[in-house]
Amino acid sequence: xxxxxxxxxxxxxxxxxxxxxxxxxxxxxxxxxxxxxxxxxxxxxxxxxxxxxxxxxxxxxxxxxxxxxxxxxxxxxxxxxxxxxxxxxxxxxxxxxxxxxxxxxxxxxxxxxxxxxxxxxxxxxxxxxxxxxxxxxxxxxxxxxxxxxxxxxxxxxxxxxxxxxxxxxxxxxxxxxxxxxxxxxxxxxxxxxxxxxxxxxxxxxxxxxxxxxxxxxxxxxxxxxxxxxxxxxxxxxxxxxxxxxxxxxxxxxxxxxxxxxxxxxxxxxxxxxxxxxxxxxxxxxxxxxxxxxxxxxxxxxxxxxxxxxxxxxxxxxxxxxxxxxxxxxxxxxxxxxxxxxxxxxxxxxxxxxxxxxxxxxxxxxxxxxxxxxxxxxxxxxxxxxxxxxxxxxxxxxxxxxxxxxxxxxxxxxxxxxxxxxxxxxxxxxxxxx
Ligand code: DLL
Numbered sequence: 001x002x003x004x005x006x007x008x009x010x011x012x013x014x015x016x017x018x019x020x021x022x023x024x025x026x027x028x029x030x031x032x033x034x035x036x037x038x039x040x041x042x043x044x045x046x047x048x049x050x051x052x053x054x055x056x057x058x059x060x061x062x063x064x065x066x067x068x069x070x071x072x073x074x075x076x077x078x079x080x081x082x083x084x085x086x087x088x089x090x091x092x093x094x095x096x097x098x099x100x101x102x103x104x105x106x107x108x109x110x111x112x113x114x115x116x117x118x119x120x121x122x123x124x125x126x127x128x129x130x131x132x133x134x135x136x137x138x139x140x141x142x143x144x145x146x147x148x149x150x151x152x153x154x155x156x157x158x159x160x161x162x163x164x165x166x167x168x169x170x171x172x173x174x175x176x177x178x179x180x181x182x183x184x185x186x187x188x189x190x191x192x193x194x195x196x197x198x199x200x201x202x203x204x205x206x207x208x209x210x211x212x213x214x215x216x217x218x219x220x221x222x223x224x225x226x227x228x229x230x231x232x233x234x235x236x237x238x239x240x241x242x243x244x245x246x247x248x249x250x251x252x253x254x255x256x257x258x259x260x261x262x263x264x265x266x267x268x269x270x271x272x273x274x275x276x277x278x279x280x281x282x283x284x285x286x287x288x289x290x291x292x293x294x295x296x297x298x299x300x301x302x303x304x305x306x307x308x309x310x311x312x313x314x315x316x317x318x319x320x321x322x323x324x325x326x327x328x329x330x331x332x333x334x335x336x337x338x339x340x341x342x343x344x345x346x347x348x349x350x351x352x353x354x355x356x357x358x359x360x361x362x363x364x365x366x367x368x369x370x371x372x373x374x375x376x377x378x379x380x381x382x383x384x385x386x387x388x389x390x391x392x393x394x395x396x397x398x399x400x401x402x403x404x405x406x407x408x409x410x411x412x413x414x415x416x417x418x419x420x421x422x423x424x425x426x427x428x429x430x431x432x433x
Contacts, residue, residue: 005121022055024289029053035080066300074098080295091139092239103293115245116149122250123208123233127154134182137161141243146181162421176205184216185424191227201229214423219349255320302328334368347398356417362430370407
Protein backbone atom coordinates (compact mmCIF):
# COMPACT_ATOMS: atom_id res chain seq x y z
CA UNK A 1 0.00 0.00 0.00
CA UNK A 2 1.36 3.38 -1.04
CA UNK A 3 1.81 5.79 1.85
CA UNK A 4 1.82 9.57 1.58
CA UNK A 5 3.05 12.17 4.03
CA UNK A 6 0.45 14.75 2.96
CA UNK A 7 -2.06 12.73 0.91
CA UNK A 8 -4.49 15.59 0.25
CA UNK A 9 -1.68 17.58 -1.37
CA UNK A 10 0.28 14.80 -3.03
CA UNK A 11 -2.76 13.30 -4.75
CA UNK A 12 -4.66 16.53 -5.46
CA UNK A 13 -6.35 16.85 -8.86
CA UNK A 14 -4.52 18.74 -11.63
CA UNK A 15 -7.25 21.42 -11.42
CA UNK A 16 -6.63 21.84 -7.71
CA UNK A 17 -2.87 22.06 -8.24
CA UNK A 18 -3.38 24.72 -10.93
CA UNK A 19 -5.67 26.70 -8.63
CA UNK A 20 -3.05 26.63 -5.85
CA UNK A 21 -0.32 27.66 -8.28
CA UNK A 22 -2.38 30.51 -9.76
CA UNK A 23 -3.18 31.94 -6.37
CA UNK A 24 0.29 31.51 -4.89
CA UNK A 25 2.06 32.90 -7.94
CA UNK A 26 0.06 36.13 -7.89
CA UNK A 27 0.91 36.56 -4.20
CA UNK A 28 4.56 35.66 -4.66
CA UNK A 29 5.07 38.09 -7.55
CA UNK A 30 3.59 40.86 -5.40
CA UNK A 31 5.85 39.84 -2.50
CA UNK A 32 8.95 39.92 -4.71
CA UNK A 33 7.96 43.24 -6.29
CA UNK A 34 7.55 44.78 -2.82
CA UNK A 35 10.60 43.25 -1.14
CA UNK A 36 13.27 42.49 -3.77
CA UNK A 37 14.33 45.68 -5.62
CA UNK A 38 16.77 43.65 -7.74
CA UNK A 39 13.94 41.64 -9.33
CA UNK A 40 11.53 44.58 -9.43
CA UNK A 41 14.07 46.31 -11.67
CA UNK A 42 14.20 43.27 -13.99
CA UNK A 43 10.40 43.35 -14.22
CA UNK A 44 10.37 47.08 -14.89
CA UNK A 45 12.91 46.61 -17.68
CA UNK A 46 10.35 44.32 -19.32
CA UNK A 47 7.57 46.82 -18.71
CA UNK A 48 5.84 44.51 -16.23
CA UNK A 49 4.00 45.17 -12.99
CA UNK A 50 2.45 42.55 -10.66
CA UNK A 51 -0.93 43.26 -12.31
CA UNK A 52 0.34 41.57 -15.48
CA UNK A 53 0.62 38.23 -13.68
CA UNK A 54 -2.83 36.76 -13.10
CA UNK A 55 -1.81 33.12 -12.82
CA UNK A 56 0.43 30.32 -14.08
CA UNK A 57 -0.40 31.04 -17.72
CA UNK A 58 1.36 34.42 -17.39
CA UNK A 59 4.53 32.95 -15.92
CA UNK A 60 6.37 33.03 -19.26
CA UNK A 61 6.22 36.84 -19.21
CA UNK A 62 8.49 37.09 -16.16
CA UNK A 63 12.26 37.56 -16.48
CA UNK A 64 14.63 34.68 -15.69
CA UNK A 65 17.09 34.57 -12.83
CA UNK A 66 20.36 32.70 -13.10
CA UNK A 67 23.57 32.05 -11.19
CA UNK A 68 24.77 35.34 -12.70
CA UNK A 69 22.09 37.23 -10.76
CA UNK A 70 22.94 35.37 -7.55
CA UNK A 71 26.52 36.49 -7.95
CA UNK A 72 25.53 40.08 -8.79
CA UNK A 73 23.19 40.30 -5.82
CA UNK A 74 25.49 38.46 -3.37
CA UNK A 75 24.97 38.23 -0.49
CA UNK A 76 21.72 40.00 0.49
CA UNK A 77 20.39 41.40 -2.80
CA UNK A 78 17.73 38.74 -3.47
CA UNK A 79 16.50 38.44 0.07
CA UNK A 80 12.72 38.66 0.38
CA UNK A 81 12.40 38.97 4.16
CA UNK A 82 13.99 41.25 6.75
CA UNK A 83 17.06 39.87 8.46
CA UNK A 84 15.21 39.70 11.78
CA UNK A 85 12.83 37.10 10.28
CA UNK A 86 15.57 34.88 8.83
CA UNK A 87 16.89 32.04 10.94
CA UNK A 88 19.32 30.11 8.73
CA UNK A 89 21.58 30.18 5.73
CA UNK A 90 22.73 27.20 3.65
CA UNK A 91 25.32 27.42 0.94
CA UNK A 92 26.79 25.51 -1.95
CA UNK A 93 29.96 26.08 -3.88
CA UNK A 94 29.66 27.35 -7.41
CA UNK A 95 32.22 26.34 -9.98
CA UNK A 96 33.04 29.99 -10.56
CA UNK A 97 32.86 33.13 -8.48
CA UNK A 98 31.07 33.44 -5.17
CA UNK A 99 29.36 30.66 -3.28
CA UNK A 100 25.58 30.50 -3.47
CA UNK A 101 24.04 31.62 -0.18
CA UNK A 102 20.34 30.97 0.44
CA UNK A 103 18.26 32.29 3.32
CA UNK A 104 15.40 30.72 5.27
CA UNK A 105 12.71 31.91 7.62
CA UNK A 106 11.31 29.33 10.05
CA UNK A 107 8.34 28.97 7.66
CA UNK A 108 10.74 28.18 4.78
CA UNK A 109 12.50 25.50 6.83
CA UNK A 110 9.19 23.99 7.79
CA UNK A 111 8.06 23.64 4.17
CA UNK A 112 11.45 22.30 3.10
CA UNK A 113 11.34 19.63 5.80
CA UNK A 114 7.81 18.70 4.70
CA UNK A 115 9.18 18.06 1.20
CA UNK A 116 11.90 15.81 2.63
CA UNK A 117 9.32 14.02 4.78
CA UNK A 118 7.29 13.34 1.61
CA UNK A 119 10.40 11.81 0.03
CA UNK A 120 11.15 9.58 3.02
CA UNK A 121 7.53 8.42 3.19
CA UNK A 122 7.53 7.69 -0.56
CA UNK A 123 10.56 5.46 0.03
CA UNK A 124 8.48 3.50 2.54
CA UNK A 125 9.66 5.34 5.68
CA UNK A 126 7.50 5.43 8.83
CA UNK A 127 8.05 6.11 12.53
CA UNK A 128 9.19 2.48 12.84
CA UNK A 129 12.27 3.21 10.74
CA UNK A 130 15.85 3.98 11.65
CA UNK A 131 17.12 6.54 9.16
CA UNK A 132 20.85 7.11 8.82
CA UNK A 133 21.78 10.42 7.24
CA UNK A 134 25.20 10.26 5.68
CA UNK A 135 24.93 13.44 3.63
CA UNK A 136 27.18 16.23 4.85
CA UNK A 137 25.77 18.45 7.60
CA UNK A 138 26.67 22.11 7.78
CA UNK A 139 26.41 24.52 4.89
CA UNK A 140 25.46 21.71 2.46
CA UNK A 141 21.69 21.20 2.42
CA UNK A 142 21.71 17.38 2.23
CA UNK A 143 22.22 16.63 5.94
CA UNK A 144 20.02 19.36 7.48
CA UNK A 145 17.14 18.87 4.98
CA UNK A 146 16.80 15.13 5.31
CA UNK A 147 17.42 15.34 9.06
CA UNK A 148 14.37 17.60 9.37
CA UNK A 149 12.30 15.35 7.11
CA UNK A 150 13.28 12.27 9.08
CA UNK A 151 12.20 13.93 12.34
CA UNK A 152 8.87 14.89 10.79
CA UNK A 153 8.21 11.30 9.71
CA UNK A 154 9.19 10.19 13.21
CA UNK A 155 12.08 7.97 12.20
CA UNK A 156 14.84 7.34 14.71
CA UNK A 157 17.41 9.60 13.05
CA UNK A 158 21.14 8.88 13.01
CA UNK A 159 22.96 12.08 12.01
CA UNK A 160 26.29 10.51 11.04
CA UNK A 161 27.03 13.13 8.35
CA UNK A 162 29.46 12.05 5.62
CA UNK A 163 32.80 10.31 6.04
CA UNK A 164 34.28 7.80 8.46
CA UNK A 165 33.08 4.80 6.50
CA UNK A 166 33.90 2.30 9.23
CA UNK A 167 31.69 4.16 11.71
CA UNK A 168 28.91 4.45 9.11
CA UNK A 169 28.86 0.69 8.70
CA UNK A 170 29.07 0.09 12.43
CA UNK A 171 25.94 2.20 13.00
CA UNK A 172 24.04 0.63 10.11
CA UNK A 173 24.72 -2.83 11.53
CA UNK A 174 24.53 -2.13 15.29
CA UNK A 175 21.45 0.11 15.20
CA UNK A 176 19.76 -1.84 12.38
CA UNK A 177 19.38 1.20 10.14
CA UNK A 178 16.62 0.62 7.58
CA UNK A 179 16.95 3.78 5.46
CA UNK A 180 20.20 5.29 4.20
CA UNK A 181 20.46 8.84 2.85
CA UNK A 182 23.67 9.85 1.04
CA UNK A 183 25.06 10.57 -2.41
CA UNK A 184 24.81 7.60 -4.81
CA UNK A 185 28.59 7.50 -5.19
CA UNK A 186 28.99 7.21 -1.42
CA UNK A 187 26.26 4.53 -1.29
CA UNK A 188 28.23 2.57 -3.90
CA UNK A 189 31.37 2.92 -1.82
CA UNK A 190 29.63 1.83 1.37
CA UNK A 191 28.26 -1.19 -0.54
CA UNK A 192 31.68 -2.05 -1.90
CA UNK A 193 33.24 -1.85 1.57
CA UNK A 194 30.50 -3.96 3.15
CA UNK A 195 30.95 -6.58 0.45
CA UNK A 196 34.67 -6.71 1.15
CA UNK A 197 33.88 -7.19 4.82
CA UNK A 198 31.99 -10.32 3.79
CA UNK A 199 28.52 -8.86 4.43
CA UNK A 200 25.85 -10.22 2.08
CA UNK A 201 22.71 -8.19 1.17
CA UNK A 202 20.51 -10.31 3.42
CA UNK A 203 22.73 -9.53 6.42
CA UNK A 204 22.44 -5.78 5.82
CA UNK A 205 19.37 -4.37 7.64
CA UNK A 206 18.82 -1.52 5.14
CA UNK A 207 15.64 -1.67 3.02
CA UNK A 208 15.73 1.66 1.20
CA UNK A 209 18.14 4.38 0.16
CA UNK A 210 17.43 8.02 -0.73
CA UNK A 211 20.22 9.10 -3.00
CA UNK A 212 20.75 12.36 -4.86
CA UNK A 213 22.78 15.57 -5.14
CA UNK A 214 24.58 14.26 -8.23
CA UNK A 215 23.74 12.53 -11.49
CA UNK A 216 23.55 8.72 -11.38
CA UNK A 217 22.49 6.27 -14.02
CA UNK A 218 19.88 3.49 -13.96
CA UNK A 219 22.73 1.01 -14.17
CA UNK A 220 24.25 2.48 -11.02
CA UNK A 221 20.87 2.15 -9.31
CA UNK A 222 20.74 -1.56 -10.17
CA UNK A 223 24.24 -2.12 -8.89
CA UNK A 224 23.61 -0.32 -5.55
CA UNK A 225 20.29 -2.14 -5.09
CA UNK A 226 22.00 -5.49 -5.57
CA UNK A 227 24.97 -4.89 -3.28
CA UNK A 228 22.97 -3.42 -0.42
CA UNK A 229 19.76 -5.43 -0.94
CA UNK A 230 17.59 -2.29 -0.98
CA UNK A 231 15.32 -0.20 -3.17
CA UNK A 232 17.21 2.92 -4.20
CA UNK A 233 15.19 6.13 -4.65
CA UNK A 234 16.33 9.30 -6.34
CA UNK A 235 15.91 12.72 -4.75
CA UNK A 236 16.56 16.07 -6.37
CA UNK A 237 16.97 19.61 -5.20
CA UNK A 238 19.20 22.63 -5.11
CA UNK A 239 20.26 25.10 -2.47
CA UNK A 240 18.75 28.06 -4.31
CA UNK A 241 15.26 26.53 -3.93
CA UNK A 242 15.73 25.04 -0.42
CA UNK A 243 17.76 21.85 -0.88
CA UNK A 244 16.84 18.16 -1.29
CA UNK A 245 13.15 17.40 -1.75
CA UNK A 246 12.23 19.75 -4.59
CA UNK A 247 11.42 16.44 -6.30
CA UNK A 248 11.55 12.83 -5.14
CA UNK A 249 10.95 9.34 -6.42
CA UNK A 250 8.06 7.05 -5.49
CA UNK A 251 7.54 3.28 -5.68
CA UNK A 252 7.38 3.48 -9.50
CA UNK A 253 11.09 4.46 -9.53
CA UNK A 254 10.84 6.12 -12.91
CA UNK A 255 11.13 9.83 -12.39
CA UNK A 256 10.70 12.25 -9.53
CA UNK A 257 7.49 14.02 -8.51
CA UNK A 258 8.07 17.76 -8.27
CA UNK A 259 6.34 19.30 -5.23
CA UNK A 260 4.07 21.45 -7.34
CA UNK A 261 2.31 23.08 -4.41
CA UNK A 262 5.65 24.80 -3.70
CA UNK A 263 7.36 24.99 -7.10
CA UNK A 264 6.32 25.55 -10.71
CA UNK A 265 8.61 23.75 -13.15
CA UNK A 266 9.19 24.74 -16.76
CA UNK A 267 11.45 23.33 -19.46
CA UNK A 268 13.04 25.93 -21.71
CA UNK A 269 15.30 25.99 -24.71
CA UNK A 270 18.62 27.05 -23.10
CA UNK A 271 19.57 29.06 -26.19
CA UNK A 272 16.36 31.03 -26.80
CA UNK A 273 14.59 30.88 -23.44
CA UNK A 274 11.42 29.64 -25.17
CA UNK A 275 9.17 27.38 -23.07
CA UNK A 276 9.10 23.83 -24.47
CA UNK A 277 6.20 21.35 -24.35
CA UNK A 278 5.99 18.26 -22.09
CA UNK A 279 8.27 15.45 -23.16
CA UNK A 280 10.86 17.75 -24.74
CA UNK A 281 14.37 17.90 -23.35
CA UNK A 282 15.63 21.26 -22.18
CA UNK A 283 16.76 23.30 -19.20
CA UNK A 284 14.77 23.03 -16.01
CA UNK A 285 13.50 26.33 -14.59
CA UNK A 286 11.80 26.70 -11.20
CA UNK A 287 9.62 29.31 -9.57
CA UNK A 288 9.29 29.03 -5.81
CA UNK A 289 5.76 29.78 -4.67
CA UNK A 290 6.01 29.88 -0.88
CA UNK A 291 9.56 30.84 -0.03
CA UNK A 292 9.67 33.99 2.07
CA UNK A 293 13.39 34.64 2.55
CA UNK A 294 14.72 33.63 -0.87
CA UNK A 295 11.80 33.78 -3.29
CA UNK A 296 13.32 33.02 -6.69
CA UNK A 297 11.12 33.44 -9.77
CA UNK A 298 11.98 31.55 -12.98
CA UNK A 299 15.37 30.38 -11.73
CA UNK A 300 17.44 28.64 -14.41
CA UNK A 301 18.95 25.49 -12.89
CA UNK A 302 21.14 24.52 -15.87
CA UNK A 303 19.95 20.94 -15.31
CA UNK A 304 18.94 19.19 -18.52
CA UNK A 305 15.68 17.36 -18.06
CA UNK A 306 12.29 16.24 -19.42
CA UNK A 307 8.92 16.67 -17.67
CA UNK A 308 6.05 14.21 -17.84
CA UNK A 309 2.40 14.55 -16.81
CA UNK A 310 1.68 10.86 -17.41
CA UNK A 311 -0.39 9.18 -14.73
CA UNK A 312 1.79 7.54 -12.06
CA UNK A 313 1.02 4.14 -10.52
CA UNK A 314 1.75 5.51 -7.02
CA UNK A 315 -1.32 7.77 -7.10
CA UNK A 316 0.63 11.00 -6.81
CA UNK A 317 -0.52 13.60 -9.29
CA UNK A 318 2.38 16.04 -9.28
CA UNK A 319 4.37 16.33 -12.49
CA UNK A 320 7.45 14.12 -12.81
CA UNK A 321 10.94 15.06 -13.94
CA UNK A 322 13.28 12.48 -15.37
CA UNK A 323 16.71 11.91 -13.88
CA UNK A 324 18.64 15.02 -14.85
CA UNK A 325 20.64 14.09 -17.92
CA UNK A 326 23.48 16.43 -17.07
CA UNK A 327 23.92 20.14 -16.71
CA UNK A 328 24.14 22.63 -19.53
CA UNK A 329 27.46 23.61 -17.96
CA UNK A 330 28.50 19.94 -17.44
CA UNK A 331 28.09 19.08 -21.04
CA UNK A 332 31.45 18.54 -22.64
CA UNK A 333 31.92 19.54 -26.22
CA UNK A 334 34.61 17.24 -27.51
CA UNK A 335 35.67 17.67 -31.11
CA UNK A 336 32.31 19.36 -31.66
CA UNK A 337 30.27 16.50 -30.20
CA UNK A 338 28.07 17.04 -27.13
CA UNK A 339 28.97 14.53 -24.44
CA UNK A 340 27.33 14.09 -21.04
CA UNK A 341 29.32 12.18 -18.39
CA UNK A 342 26.16 10.12 -17.70
CA UNK A 343 26.35 8.62 -21.22
CA UNK A 344 29.85 7.37 -20.49
CA UNK A 345 28.72 5.94 -17.14
CA UNK A 346 25.95 4.00 -18.87
CA UNK A 347 28.41 2.30 -21.24
CA UNK A 348 30.79 1.39 -18.40
CA UNK A 349 28.16 -0.08 -16.14
CA UNK A 350 26.52 -1.96 -19.01
CA UNK A 351 29.81 -3.72 -19.59
CA UNK A 352 30.08 -4.74 -15.94
CA UNK A 353 32.46 -2.09 -14.63
CA UNK A 354 31.92 -0.37 -11.28
CA UNK A 355 30.94 3.32 -11.19
CA UNK A 356 34.51 4.28 -10.35
CA UNK A 357 35.83 6.20 -13.30
CA UNK A 358 37.33 9.49 -14.32
CA UNK A 359 36.97 11.41 -17.55
CA UNK A 360 39.98 13.43 -18.58
CA UNK A 361 39.62 15.90 -21.41
CA UNK A 362 42.61 17.69 -22.85
CA UNK A 363 43.69 19.49 -26.01
CA UNK A 364 46.76 18.22 -27.82
CA UNK A 365 47.92 19.87 -31.06
CA UNK A 366 44.62 21.76 -31.25
CA UNK A 367 42.60 18.55 -31.08
CA UNK A 368 40.44 17.53 -28.10
CA UNK A 369 41.31 14.24 -26.46
CA UNK A 370 39.01 12.12 -24.32
CA UNK A 371 40.61 9.69 -21.90
CA UNK A 372 38.36 7.49 -19.79
CA UNK A 373 40.03 5.79 -16.85
CA UNK A 374 38.01 2.91 -15.50
CA UNK A 375 38.60 0.68 -12.53
CA UNK A 376 38.46 -3.04 -13.02
CA UNK A 377 36.59 -5.11 -10.45
CA UNK A 378 38.82 -7.48 -8.39
CA UNK A 379 37.42 -10.38 -10.51
CA UNK A 380 38.54 -8.70 -13.75
CA UNK A 381 41.97 -7.75 -12.45
CA UNK A 382 44.69 -9.62 -14.35
CA UNK A 383 48.22 -9.20 -15.61
CA UNK A 384 47.28 -10.82 -18.92
CA UNK A 385 47.91 -7.93 -21.34
CA UNK A 386 45.94 -9.55 -24.16
CA UNK A 387 42.86 -9.74 -21.98
CA UNK A 388 43.21 -6.13 -20.87
CA UNK A 389 43.65 -4.93 -24.45
CA UNK A 390 40.57 -6.79 -25.59
CA UNK A 391 38.51 -5.38 -22.70
CA UNK A 392 39.73 -1.87 -23.54
CA UNK A 393 38.77 -2.36 -27.17
CA UNK A 394 35.28 -3.46 -26.18
CA UNK A 395 34.86 -0.27 -24.14
CA UNK A 396 36.21 1.92 -26.95
CA UNK A 397 33.61 0.34 -29.27
CA UNK A 398 30.80 0.82 -26.75
CA UNK A 399 31.73 4.47 -26.23
CA UNK A 400 31.99 5.07 -29.97
CA UNK A 401 28.51 3.78 -30.60
CA UNK A 402 27.08 5.81 -27.68
CA UNK A 403 28.93 9.07 -28.35
CA UNK A 404 30.05 8.92 -31.96
CA UNK A 405 33.58 9.64 -30.76
CA UNK A 406 36.73 7.63 -30.31
CA UNK A 407 37.99 7.74 -26.74
CA UNK A 408 41.14 6.38 -25.19
CA UNK A 409 40.28 3.89 -22.47
CA UNK A 410 42.68 3.00 -19.68
CA UNK A 411 41.79 0.17 -17.31
CA UNK A 412 43.24 0.74 -13.87
CA UNK A 413 43.61 -1.44 -10.78
CA UNK A 414 40.72 -1.85 -8.33
CA UNK A 415 40.57 0.93 -5.72
CA UNK A 416 43.00 3.20 -7.54
CA UNK A 417 40.48 6.00 -8.20
CA UNK A 418 39.84 8.21 -5.17
CA UNK A 419 36.43 7.63 -3.54
CA UNK A 420 34.19 10.54 -2.63
CA UNK A 421 32.15 10.95 0.53
CA UNK A 422 29.99 13.67 -1.00
CA UNK A 423 29.53 14.60 -4.65
CA UNK A 424 31.95 12.65 -6.86
CA UNK A 425 34.37 14.51 -9.14
CA UNK A 426 34.18 12.62 -12.44
CA UNK A 427 35.50 15.09 -14.99
CA UNK A 428 38.87 16.74 -15.26
CA UNK A 429 38.87 19.20 -18.13
CA UNK A 430 42.42 20.34 -18.66
CA UNK A 431 41.50 22.48 -21.65
CA UNK A 432 40.39 25.29 -19.37
CA UNK A 433 43.77 25.56 -17.67
O1 DLL B 1 22.75 18.90 -4.08
C1 DLL B 1 20.76 19.35 -2.81
C2 DLL B 1 20.57 17.90 -2.55
C3 DLL B 1 21.08 17.31 -1.42
C4 DLL B 1 19.81 17.14 -3.44
C5 DLL B 1 20.87 15.98 -1.18
C6 DLL B 1 19.57 15.80 -3.21
C7 DLL B 1 20.10 15.22 -2.07
P1 DLL B 1 23.32 21.81 -4.48
O2 DLL B 1 24.60 21.52 -3.78
O3 DLL B 1 22.88 23.23 -4.54
O4 DLL B 1 22.12 21.07 -3.78
O5 DLL B 1 23.42 21.21 -5.93
C8 DLL B 1 22.33 21.27 -6.81
O6 DLL B 1 23.01 19.19 -7.84
O7 DLL B 1 21.30 21.66 -9.77
C9 DLL B 1 21.86 19.28 -9.89
O8 DLL B 1 22.78 19.66 -10.89
C10 DLL B 1 22.54 18.37 -8.90
N1 DLL B 1 21.58 17.37 -8.36
C11 DLL B 1 20.88 17.43 -7.23
N2 DLL B 1 20.11 16.31 -7.09
C12 DLL B 1 20.35 15.56 -8.20
C13 DLL B 1 19.85 14.30 -8.67
C14 DLL B 1 21.99 19.71 -3.61
N3 DLL B 1 19.00 13.56 -7.97
C15 DLL B 1 22.66 20.57 -8.10
N4 DLL B 1 20.31 13.86 -9.87
C16 DLL B 1 21.48 20.48 -9.04
C17 DLL B 1 21.18 14.58 -10.60
C18 DLL B 1 21.27 16.24 -9.01
N5 DLL B 1 21.69 15.76 -10.21
